[in-house]
Amino acid sequence: MNQRAISRRQLALGLGASAAALPFLRSFPASADGRPLAKVVFFASPTGFLVGPSGGSGVEGWLPSAMRGREMDVPARLPEVFSPLEEHKRDILFLGELRGIRGVGSHQQAVCMLTGRKVYRNEPERSAGGDGDFNGDGESIDQLLARRLQVAPLGLSFRTNGFQLGEGRMSFTEANRPFTPIQSIADAFDRVSGGGSAMPGLDVRLARRESVLDRVAGDIRAIEGRVSMADRERLQSHLESVRTLEQQIGMPSAGCGAGEPGSYDSTSHENIPRLIRDYNQVMVHALACGFTRVGFVQLGNLEGSLRPRWSADYGLDANFTDHAISHKFAGRTGAGSDGLSEARARDLGVQLQVAYNDLFADLLTRLRETPDVDGSPLLDNTVVVHVKPQGQNHSTSNIMWLVAGGKNLGIRGGRFLRVDGRHHNDFHVALAQTVGLSDVTSFGRGDHNTAPLELG
Amino acid sequence: MTVRMRRLAVSVFLLAFGCTGTFDAEQGEGGEHAAVRPPEVIDPVTCAATPPTVGATPLRRLTQLQYLNTIALVLDGPMPADAETRLRSILDGREGGFRSSAGVLDEELVRQYLALADELAGPIAAQFAASCDDDSRCADALIRTLGRQLFRRPLAEADVVEYRMMYDEFAAEFGASDARVTVVAALLSSPRFLFHLEETQEASSGALRALDAYGLASRLSFFLFQSAPDETLLAAAEAGAFDTDAGIEAEVRQMLADPRAARGIEHFFTQWLELEGLSDVPNDDPASSPGLPAAMRLETLTFIEDVLGGSEPSLASLLTASYSFPNDALAELYGVAPRDGRVDLDPSTRAGFLTHPSFLFRFGDRHPEIFRGAWVLSHLLCAPPPPPPPEVPEADSASRLSTQPCATCHSMMDPLGFTFHHYDALGRFVEDAAAPAAEPAIVDPQNRLDPSLVGPVSGPRELAARLATSDDVHRCVSDQWDRFARGRAETEFDRCEQLELSERFIASGGDLRELIVSIATSPTFRARSASEY
Numbered sequence: 001m002n003q004r005a006i007s008r009r010q011l012a013l014g015l016g017a018s019a020a021a022l023p024f025l026r027s028f029p030a031s032a033d034g035r036p037l038a039k040v041v042f043f044a045s046p047t048g049f050l051v052g053p054s055g056g057s058g059v060e061g062w063l064p065s066a067m068r069g070r071e072m073d074v075p076a077r078l079p080e081v082f083s084p085l086e087e088h089k090r091d092i093l094f095l096g097e098l099r100g101i102r103g104v105g106s107h108q109q110a111v112c113m114l115t116g117r118k119v120y121r122n123e124p125e126r127s128a129g130g131d132g133d134f135n136g137d138g139e140s141i142d143q144l145l146a147r148r149l150q151v152a153p154l155g156l157s158f159r160t161n162g163f164q165l166g167e168g169r170m171s172f173t174e175a176n177r178p179f180t181p182i183q184s185i186a187d188a189f190d191r192v193s194g195g196g197s198a199m200p201g202l203d204v205r206l207a208r209r210e211s212v213l214d215r216v217a218g219d220i221r222a223i224e225g226r227v228s229m230a231d232r233e234r235l236q237s238h239l240e241s242v243r244t245l246e247q248q249i250g251m252p253s254a255g256c257g258a259g260e261p262g263s264y265d266s267t268s269h270e271n272i273p274r275l276i277r278d279y280n281q282v283m284v285h286a287l288a289c290g291f292t293r294v295g296f297v298q299l300g301n302l303e304g305s306l307r308p309r310w311s312a313d314y315g316l317d318a319n320f321t322d323h324a325i326s327h328k329f330a331g332r333t334g335a336g337s338d339g340l341s342e343a344r345a346r347d348l349g350v351q352l353q354v355a356y357n358d359l360f361a362d363l364l365t366r367l368r369e370t371p372d373v374d375g376s377p378l379l380d381n382t383v384v385v386h387v388k389p390q391g392q393n394h395s396t397s398n399i400m401w402l403v404a405g406g407k408n409l410g411i412r413g414g415r416f417l418r419v420d421g422r423h424h425n426d427f428h429v430a431l432a433q434t435v436g437l438s439d440v441t442s443f444g445r446g447d448h449n450t451a452p453l454e455l456g
Numbered sequence: 457m458t459v460r461m462r463r464l465a466v467s468v469f470l471l472a473f474g475c476t477g478t479f480d481a482e483q484g485e486g487g488e489h490a491a492v493r494p495p496e497v498i499d500p501v502t503c504a505a506t507p508p509t510v511g512a513t514p515l516r517r518l519t520q521l522q523y524l525n526t527i528a529l530v531l532d533g534p535m536p537a538d539a540e541t542r543l544r545s546i547l548d549g550r551e552g553g554f555r556s557s558a559g560v561l562d563e564e565l566v567r568q569y570l571a572l573a574d575e576l577a578g579p580i581a582a583q584f585a586a587s588c589d590d591d592s593r594c595a596d597a598l599i600r601t602l603g604r605q606l607f608r609r610p611l612a613e614a615d616v617v618e619y620r621m622m623y624d625e626f627a628a629e630f631g632a633s634d635a636r637v638t639v640v641a642a643l644l645s646s647p648r649f650l651f652h653l654e655e656t657q658e659a660s661s662g663a664l665r666a667l668d669a670y671g672l673a674s675r676l677s678f679f680l681f682q683s684a685p686d687e688t689l690l691a692a693a694e695a696g697a698f699d700t701d702a703g704i705e706a707e708v709r710q711m712l713a714d715p716r717a718a719r720g721i722e723h724f725f726t727q728w729l730e731l732e733g734l735s736d737v738p739n740d741d742p743a744s745s746p747g748l749p750a751a752m753r754l755e756t757l758t759f760i761e762d763v764l765g766g767s768e769p770s771l772a773s774l775l776t777a778s779y780s781f782p783n784d785a786l787a788e789l790y791g792v793a794p795r796d797g798r799v800d801l802d803p804s805t806r807a808g809f810l811t812h813p814s815f816l817f818r819f820g821d822r823h824p825e826i827f828r829g830a831w832v833l834s835h836l837l838c839a840p841p842p843p844p845p846p847e848v849p850e851a852d853s854a855s856r857l858s859t860q861p862c863a864t865c866h867s868m869m870d871p872l873g874f875t876f877h878h879y880d881a882l883g884r885f886v887e888d889a890a891a892p893a894a895e896p897a898i899v900d901p902q903n904r905l906d907p908s909l910v911g912p913v914s915g916p917r918e919l920a921a922r923l924a925t926s927d928d929v930h931r932c933v934s935d936q937w938d939r940f941a942r943g944r945a946e947t948e949f950d951r952c953e954q955l956e957l958s959e960r961f962i963a964s965g966g967d968l969r970e971l972i973v974s975i976a977t978s979p980t981f982r983a984r985s986a987s988e989y
Contacts, residue, residue, distance in 0.1 A: 068866065105843075135559075155564070165550050173562065180564035183545055189572070204630050205574070208638045212570065215622050215642040222615060223648060226655055228988035234515045238647055241566045267541065324738075332850055333822050336738040 036372040038409050038435040039287050039382040040145055042114070042296035044170060046304040047326040048390030049400050050349045051081055052416075053096065059346050060431045062096060062400060062418060072416050081350055084358035085402075090414040091364070091379065093403040093455060099421045100389070100396030101448065108165075109389035109396055110170050110302035114140035116425040116444020120176045134166035135176045138444060141428040143173050144292040149438055152244075152255035154286050155181030156188050156279040159267050159389055162301025163323070170302060170389075181298060184266040185275055189259075192291055206249055213246045218255075259285075266406040269306055272299065273313040273359060280363040287378055288370050297363065299356070302389050308348075314355045318348050323394075325349050330393035360386045364404055381403040383434060401427065403455060409434050410456040423448035430455050464648050483607075492663035494948050500959060503952035504702040509663045510980040511947035512988050514558040517650050521555070521723060525967075530605055531580050539575040542568060552939030552946070554727050573644035580644075581636040591632040595623045598639055607648040609655075609670035619643075650944075652678065660986035664979070667691035668910035672982050676708065679941050679976065681716040682723055682853055701977070708976040712969060718761060721972075724940050726753075727758050728835060729809065730818055737820055741882055743788070751785045752883075753812035759809065762798070764968055764983030771933055771966040772924035780812065789813055789884050805885045807920040810876075813883030821881030823853065825892065833870055838932035839904045841865045853893030864901070871897045875919045898922070902905075927962050934958035934971060941975045953980045973974045 055061030062082070064075040085092060085331045101112040108119050117137040139147075146153035153171075158185065160168025171179040184190045220239050224232050261278060264271050279297045286292050300306050304323030311317040318325065324337040328345030337345065367379035383406035391399035401424075403411060411434065419426070425444045430452035432440035440447045494509050495502040518526065527535055535543070546568050550654065561569075588594030599619045603611040611619070619639060619669040627635035643649060652677060656665045667675060673693040677685035685693070689707075697703045711717060726732055726834055734749035758781040761772045779800045780790075786795035790801060808834075809815055819827035834840035842865055842886075851859070856866040874892035878885055897912040898919075906928045913919045923929045934957050939945055941972070946954055957974050964970045975981060 029856075036869055100978055105845075159545060161545075161547055165547065167529075168547075178561050178562065178569075182564060184542075187567075204634055207626070207630065208574070208634070208641060209570065211622050211638050212573070212642045212645050215619065216647070218618055219615075219646045219648055222612075223653065227653060228513075228984065230512065230988060231515045231651075231653065235647055237560060238566065241561065241563045244563055245567060245570070267545070336736075336820075338821070339740045390652050419638050 004296040013397075022228075028194040031361070034374055035172055036374055036376065036378075036381040036408075037293055038149075039293045039378070040142070040407075040431065040435060041283060041287070041294075041363070041367075041382060041384045041387045042142055042298075043360050043384060044296060044298040044302055045360070045386065045388055046110075046299055046302045046306060046322045047394055048340050048392060048398075049081055050326055050387050050393060051079070051353070052392035052398050055079075057342075057346060059350060062094070062416075063418075067372050067416060067418075070418050072422070074414050074416065082357055083274070083354060084361040085364075088361060088364045088368075088404060091368075091407065092413045093411060094400065094416040095403055095419060095427065095453070096398065096400045096416060097418045097420050097422075098392070098398060098401060099423050100422070100425070101445075104412060106390055106394060106396050107167065107303050108134060111136050111166060111169075113169050113387060113389050113424055114142060114347070115172055115426075116141070116423065116428055116448055118445070121186075130431050134164070135169065135178055136172035137175045138172065139170045139174050140170065140179075141431065141443065142171050142294055142296055143179060144440075144443075145432065145435060145437070146292070148432075149293050149435070150438075151293045153179070154283065154292045155179060155298065156282060156295070157181035157183050157298035158272055158275060158300035158306065160181050160298070160301055164303075167303045167305075168301040170298065171296065181296070185261045185264070185278050187267070189261040192282055192286045192289070210246070210249050213242050213249075217246075270309050272306060272308075273310055276359045277362050280359070280366055283363070284366040284370050285377065287367075287382060288372070308352055308355065310355065313353065314358070316348070316351050316355060318352075320348070322352060325352060326390070326394040330395070332394070347378075357386070360402070360404075367405060371403040374455050376408065380407040381409065382406060383409060383411060383431060385431070397421075399424075403427075406434065406455075412456045419453060422450055422453065425449045426451060426453045427455075429453075484721055488819070494952060496672070498951045500955065503955055506952060507662045508953065508979055509949040510953065510983055510985050511944070512950040512985050513654060513942075514551075514944060515562070516549075516551075516556055516558045516652050516943055518652070519555045519557055519682075520544060520546070521682050521719075522678055522684075525681070525719070526952055527580075528574060528596075529684060529686060530715075531576065531583060538578060539572055542572050542575065546572075551944045552942070553936065554724070554935060554940045554943070556943035558673055558944065569650060570641075570645050573641045576644060577637045577641035581640045585633070585636055591627075592929055593638065595620065595627075595632070596640070598636055599623070602640060604690065605615070605645045605684065605687070606672040607646070608690070644859075654984065656984055656989070660989070663986050664983035665989060666983050667985045669698045672698045675981065676711060676976055680708075680711045680720045680972070681714070682719045683716070704982065705973070705977050708973055712972060712978075718778065718807055721760070721764060725757065725939065727940075728936065729756060730831075731756060731814060734814060734818060737817060739817075739821075739881070741821075743882060743884075746787060748785055748813075748882075749817075751783050752812070752817060755781050755783065755786055756809055756812050756814040759812070764778070769967055769969045770967060771930060773808075774968075775808040775810065775920040777808055777901075777922040778806050780806070784815060789882055804913075804917065805878075807917040810920055811879065811883070811916050816876060816879045816883035817881060823870075824881060825853070825870050825877065826856075826866065827869075827873065828876050829869035829871070829873030832919075832923075833868060835936070836929050836932060837905060837909070838928075838935065839868075841869050857894055867894075867901055868899055870900050871895055872913075872919075875913050875916055878915065930962045930966055931958040934961040937968075937971055941981070943971075949985065950980070953978060 051059050051061050053061045053063035060079050062079045064072055078089055088347065100109045101118060104112050104118050111119055111134055115136040115138045120135040120137040142153055148360055155171055162168050169178040173179050180311060182191060217239060220235050259281065266275055274296060276299060282296055283295050286295060304321055304326060304347050306318040306322050320340055321336055324335045324340065325345055325348050327335040328337040328340045328342055329349035331342060364379060364384060367382055367384065368377045370378045372378045372381050384404040386402035391397055404413060425448040428443040429440055433452055434455060487719060492507050495506045522534060523543060546565060548555040551557045551558050584598055585594055599616055600611060622642065623635045623639050626638045636875050655668055655671045657668050670693050673685045673689045677683055677689055697707050731753045734753055760774065763769055763777060779798055782790050782799055784794040792799055830841050851862060853870060856862045857870060871894045874894055875896040877892040878889045881884050895912055898910050900910045906926060909922060909926055935954050938954050938957055957978065960974050961971045
């Protein structure tokens with residue numbers, strides 16, 4: 001009865017009008033020879049690791065003291081900020097000296113780091129004195145991978161609102177089109193449960209959602225003729241989203257239990273560690289059950305609006321924002337750092353990075369302990385990248401990313417690698433090629449591409 | 457062939473035959489109409505000689521406040537907490553400097569709106585059904601009444617039939633009560649609810665295409681009341697109240713006199729003065745207390761409401777009036793005895809909102825002069841300083857003003873901000889404050905300002921007086937109100953209209969209520985651009 005126009009994006013996703021092509025079902029089982037498929041997860045924490053290569057002021061740098069050249073095997077003991085990663089260090093490539101996007105302030109790097117481009121600018125808006133939101137200027141790497149691998153990406157984040165509109169976004173389907181992550185634990189579990197669990201009244205809810213979406217599509221058709229041309233295009237795009245959502249209704253459970261989420265406030269700073277661990281669990285479940293192959297776990301606005309009131313988890317009890325701590329760590333005032341001494345900021349800064357790496361380690365542990373389709377650890381077939389928008393001291397120099405897992409994809413961990421100011425773009429190209437997209441030879445702005453980094 | 461395809465085909469035809477220059481005549485379905493360009497020069501004479509134009513209206517969805525207030529029309533009591541949390545997680549966009557959501561919705565946001573609709577549908581349906589006796593008649597009434605209210609216009613019969621079919625199918629399987637919830641969920645999920653569709657009449661007149669009565673009633677209601685039009689307004693629209701100039705003006709004045717008009721006014725000033733951010737300002741002053749930011753906000757909003765409701769609702773009054781409404785906590789900051797209601801302050805130290813604690817406190821205590829100066833430059837002079845460089849080094853006042861590249865921008869901001877150097881971070885007047893690093897002044901190294909504004913300023917009182925008598929300041933404020941009302945930045949097609957509005961604002965003596973009326977009754981407020989169709 002319903003005319004389902006197949007959109008360009010649906011075709012790109014390989015979805016037709018057939019009910020079998022549901023984005024989050026196990027619609028891409030292991031390849032014909034039973035080998036697991038390549039997967040990618042980004043783990044994004046705010047600001048930078050703060051410590052520079054050589055450290056200073058009583059803070060240990062990340063560069064192993066014995067390191068001379070570009071590359072070195074992981075030392076017997078990792079620098080303090082990486083201490084939670086000791087058990088995983090042989091699977092981690094410590095990628096240091098990355099350089100941020102040129103011509104963009106440190107507060108906008110988060111919006112740029114996965115697109116490899118500057119910020120999208122809406123010129124009439126800016127000239128009239130408004131900021132607009134700031135958005136990425138192209139498709140981000142996670143969206144490119146998802147699109148090419150024909151999966152729907154899973155994004156999970158602590159609430160992304162922050163100091164300025166736009167700072168909370170790192171994933172974009174195209175220029176000026178942010179991809180909004182799920183921001184509550186209840187929603188995250190819902191998303192990967194696929195409506196299969198036995199909840200009372202679930203059949204009514206599913207039937208209702210189906211009816212509602214059908215009616216929404218009908219409403220859009222009813223008004224299309226009356227609205228402006230631009231509005232019609234926007235409504236078409238809305239209709240595409242509705243169609244995609246319709247296809248996700250009533251999926252049977254794939255038989256992998258994600259468990260039951262606890263009931264707690266996903267928007268409170270106190271709960272961030274618990275939230276991120278639960279997100280890690282959801283993400284691993286989604287990968288293991290073949291719901292997706294690409295995702296990200298994000299610790300909210302990456303310019304650092306979170307407040308580590310985490311005495312229960314990490315003995316951290318600071319009501320300062322990550323941003324304020326990173327400002328003071330760098331010896332700078334402002335940003336709400338009043339009342340915070342530089343010495344304390346250094347302590348807090350290191351403790352905070354340790355906490356982030358502990359949450360990252362939690363993700364790696366779960367991936368290591370969960371089998372892929374052939375029994376090998378998920379981690380070996382998944383490239384897990386801990387990304388941060390800034391580097392040393394809240395600046396955009398000396399950015400360090402951690403590339404973990406992916407052993408079966410050729411990622412060679414267990415070493416520190418200094419890339420001497422190469423941009424993220426070179427990493428993104430290497431990543432795309434690692435998961436099999438050999439035709440991707442350039443990404444983002446051209447002048448930030450040199451050559452793919454050698455991850456193997 | 458659609459109009460658009462025909463236009464493309466014709467332009468390809470012209471190109472193929474070697475035509476050059478812009479293609480600016482269009483063949484519409486029913487004959488020709490020339491596309492109207494705005495004049496090159498924006499001045500009253502040239503603008504008056506040019507037919508009116510208006511910029512294109514990007515499709516916007518309801519903001520959080522508009523959504524909240526519209527739900528209040530169909531649901532008594534506060535919004536359920538879970539629903540409100542979810543609504544707050546769907547962030548508003550920003551256009552023209554104010555909350556306005558023109559960005560595209562991705563799947564996750566659509567899903568959030570659907571979840572929100574699910575959460576609200578139960579209580580709304582239950583409330584409606586409480587007054588029903590017969591299920592079938594209830595279903596019809598629900599569809600028509602809530603549909604009309606939520607879509608801001610009556611549903612066409614064909615729509616009613618479709619919704620009724622959905623209800624009947626659902627009721628057959630799950631019963632009437634669940635079916636009613638489904639109807640409400642569908643209404644709340646529809647783009648007709650979520651978006652400002654602003655439908656127009658069929659024909660254009662020159663470059664304008666008039667909104668239909670419901671479209672105009674909606675635009676006015678969302679501007680003045682930050683809410684969908686209530687039944688009274690919808691009925692007025694149906695009765696032809698918005699069909700004539702006089703009718704529109706009468707309705708607008710009536711709306712402005714309604715207590716709900718305070719919402720629109722408060723929404724403008726809360727954003728313009730950045731009052732929402734007060735509780736995030738870091739502050740460990742011993743004289744402070746957790747309730748202080750809220751008290752500051754309340755004082756300023758009460759003052760504004762009082763001025764705008766009084767005999768001189770002008771910009772000048774807002775800038776220069778030396779009375780306010782400091783409650784207990786603020787009375788201490790002012791150094792006056794705590795008292796309810798209006799308090800007369802010392803005019804030599806207090807002049808308008810620029811000397812309110814809310815303004816003085818807003819920017820923290822690290823070099824507040826920079827930010828106080830930047831705010832005045834941006835929001836009262838419409839000459840914003842360029843953004844700071846990517847890496848801002850720590851520098852004291854003297855070096856900011858004497859070394860490059862800092863001095864280029866700081867020479868504009870800091871001296872202006874030093875006008876307030878006698879006021880500490882909580883807004884207290886400090887008689888023997890340290891001398892500032894530069895003489896307080898309005899400085900204009902790039903010749904962007906009216907020369908009569910430029911020069912030393914002895915303090916906020918003189919600053920306020922100088923700003924209050926400036927035409928440029930009035931134009932600046934008028935332009936911002938216009939952006940707020942339209943929910944977007946202006947384009948070249950709006951500039952003549954903005955000029956007209958600002959000239960009227962000046963001629964009225966800066967009467968802010970009359971400015972609101974002028975905007976709401978302007979010929980372009982009731983229209984969209986014909987080129988959009």
